[in-house]
């Protein structure tokens with residue numbers, strides 16, 4: 001499963017590192033999927049092998065970056 005590591009903020013493409021830094025300062029930022037434009041949420045690197053990534057708030061079956 002491909003994991004999204006970039007997203008759109010307004011009309012700019014930013015990566016997960018920048019997104020997490022921005023969110024730390026301002027929690028209500030809305031990030032959008034770079035492919036489909038749906039809302040995505042930034043996830044920090046997990047305790048398992050999981051790298052930091054974006055996840056769709058609701059799965060989009062037509063988006064290659066949407067899990068499940």
Ligand SMILES: [Zn+2]
Pocket residue numbers: 033034035036037038056060063064065066
């Ligand atoms: Zn998407």
